Amino acid sequence: MDGNWTRIAGTGDVGEGEAVPVEVAGLSLALFRVDGAWYCTDNVCTHAYALLTDGWLEGCLIECPLHNGQFDVRTGEGQGAPIIEDLRTYPVRVEGDAVLVALP
Numbered sequence: 001m002d003g004n005w006t007r008i009a010g011t012g013d014v015g016e017g018e019a020v021p022v023e024v025a026g027l028s029l030a031l032f033r034v035d036g037a038w039y040c041t042d043n044v045c046t047h048a049y050a051l052l053t054d055g056w057l058e059g060c061l062i063e064c065p066l067h068n069g070q071f072d073v074r075t076g077e078g079q080g081a082p083i084i085e086d087l088r089t090y091p092v093r094v095e096g097d098a099v100l101v102a103l104p
Ligand code: FES
Pocket: 045, 046, 047, 048, 049, 050, 064, 065, 066, 067, 068, 069, 082, 083
């Protein structure tokens, strides 16, 4: 499913190894740049309420600032307790200097 491709950032807006919050179309998203690749997930932790972009990105793992749960930003997969629900992910592509995400 391709969704609705929407520009959510410029490539210059996110540095290597950074996580940036993006509010778009009523969604709170997190945009990640890891080893030159781009990933997008929901920004709100599935455990309780915290923004993952306030946490710590190490490699492909984002750590929640509230209870230190971790997710793989490539797949949204929770990495064990206290996370029991995976994060939603969104397809990303880059066109020129625009970062596009396929919204539902
Ligand atoms: Fe993220 Fe609890 S709110 S681990």
